Amino acid sequence: MRTPDLSYPEAERQAGVEYLHGHEVADPYRWLEDGSDPRTRAWQAAQDELWLTQAAALPGRYKFRVRVAALSAVDTISTPTWRSARQFFVRRSSGQQHPALYVADSGQAERLLIDPVREDPSGRTTLDHWLPSPDGHLLAFQLSQGSEQSVLRVLDVDTGEVVDGPIDRCRYSPVAWLADGKSFYYVRSGRLSLHRIGRPDDVQVLPGEAAYGLEISADSRWLTISAAVADRNDVWLADLSVPDFEPVVVQQGVDARTAAAVGPDGRLYVVTTLNAPSGRVCVGDPRRPGADHWTELVGEEPGAPVSHLALLDGVLLVGRTRHALSELTAYDPVTGDRLHDVPLPGLGTVGELSTRPDGGHEAWFSYTDSVTPPAIHRYDARTGQVTTWAGHARSVPDVEARQVTYPSRDGTPIRMVVLGRSGPGGPRPTILYAYGGFGLSLTPTYSAFALAWVEAGGWFVTANLRGGGEQGDDWHRAGVGGAKQAVIDDFLAAAEMLVDGGWTAPGKLGICGESNGGLLVGAALTQRPELFAAAVCSAPVLDMVRYERSGLGQAWVSEYGSADDPAQLAALLSYSPYHRVAATDYPAVLLTVFGADTRVDPLHARKMCAALQHATTGSRPILLRYEAGAGHLPAGVDRGVGLAADLLAFLAAHTGLDQ
Secondary structure (H helix, E strand, C coil): CCCCCCCCCCCCCCCCEEEECCEEEECCCHHHHCCCCHHHHHHHHHHHHHHHHHHHCCCCHHHHHHHHHHHHCCCEECCCEEECCEEEEEEECCCCCCCEEEEECCCCCCEEEECHHHHCCCCCEEEEEEEECCCCCEEEEEEEECCCCCEEEEEECCCCCEEEEEECCCCCCCEEECCCCCEEEEEECCEEEEEECCCCCCEECCCCCCEEEEEECCCCCEEEEEEEECCEEEEEEEECCCCCCCCEEEECCCCCCEEEEECCCCCEEEEECCCCCCCEEEEEECCECCHHHCEEEECCCCCCCEEEEEEECCEEEEEEEECCEEEEEEECCCCCCEEEECCCCCCCEEEEEEEECCEEEEEEEEEEECCEEEEEEEEECCCCEEEEEECCCCCCCCEEEEEEEEECCCCCEEEEEEEEECCCCCCCCEEEECCCCCCCCCCCCCCHHHHHHHHCCCEEEEEECCCCCCCCHHHHHCCCHHHHHHHHHHHHHHHHHHHHCCCCCHHHEEEEEECHHHHHHHHHHHHCHHHCCEEEEECCCCCCCCHHHCCCHHHHHHHHCCCCCHHHHHHHHHHCHHHHCCCECCCEEEEEEECCCCCCCCHHHHHHHHHHHHHECCCCCEEEEEECCCCCCCCCHHHHHHHHHHHHHHHHHHHCCCC
């Protein structure tokens, strides 16, 4: 590719060095942390101009934009949330920027309740969370504008009028309605509170702040409260029928993750990793909810973590993820005996699963895979059959997905999915994508980004690394803290396997990751720059010495470790991408950041960009794409299409993909 001449904006390298626990830690671009500093703003403006000049010369930019837009033009719908005969769901039709919320009464046409674009024609507002009251006449909903700082309001479903709110600082707050339909528990700024509609005097339920989760039984009697603590959680159960109730401990101070809820049959259902890293299902009496009183109903299947649980008439549905592929199995809810496997449309991912509050014989679940857009399917417990309820199964033709197993540096078997068109082999331009953190699983999903690349003739590879949740808690813990290098090794081994196996070559290999995945990409390109032709870091965490000081960094200490601890600082410095930058020929690098990102501050990418631009000895570009007003998550189809097209065009230009 012939690119415009590169002339990087000047960035002062300061000589200051900190001495932390015996380590000399240089930070020459600390001044770029302050996004409001006039020097930073001038530097950013110059980087914007550089990016626009380079982007205009990318030959495939328009072509990818058209194709990603076409592949994104699919109708999507959520599983229904039922309140008696009234169902609520969100749907995005082809051409819409955001999903809108609808309600449909039995035998009547659906009605639009909330359309974020009507609220804000700029397209920056998103519907973050919503939940109807027990009788379905009121709806608590949350909107945010770019920053993910949600504002909660209450809507009268029958009239469409807002009857309560706004309540700010809710950030994806869970909501648990009480039986009266006039009050609910929710979380504001980390405080669990009771809100009564029309009254400003909210009551704080528990002292202190935490990342709370809420679940309430169908009869609104039993409230489950969970609080995340590192990679485990504490759980309490409250009997709301008792005046001045005191929550009773289900689990506290235990090294396990546990979810508990009282089912329509009045039993306590527990999914726990206690003595079962992949999860098991237990039952108990809500009046004695502690672990000593649990009875195991469905045992652990090692390497296949539990993902879903739903109680129907005569059937307990259990979802698992095995080798990153979803399964649904029906069990007898009394004996725990296996009844049958629920037939799925293919080898893919079961997303949302919903039932009627009182159970019933039906369950609805979303399904997608690498070539199939999401659709909603209905399972009937009486017959064991699955039918399509909404959406369609239009698959992209002539694209195949295959799962490949390879050894990591220490011999651990790792799996990856290779997506591509059938045809002659030989080295192809390839994108290697991964995440490897926070116990999150990368399972097959329909991606216009991946499919546009594959249709153009490349391989798109997704690696399921340690640190994720694909094989349960042990898999996650094998890649946290001081073991983070194992995740990076898994990623590098994937790249080496793709090269050694003839799938691609170093001059044709691009890597891509977002957020924690951006950290992974940054670590890989600073440890093995010769292995890659191009790299994309989106909203990345890159300064591992100071990450705790911005965004949501303080909440990630259990995942990464803290620079305040001498041993943990040494581990962080060993792979921190910003601190490993040295003079060498780096691959082409594109860092993408978002001005309203409240999770990962753009300072990481600014500092890394300046360091790489100073250090690279080659001619491949180091660029920074900044998008003002956008948050960590996508905000509208057009913005997502534009970003995807830019990333694909950049990767194609530097890996030799024919455009």
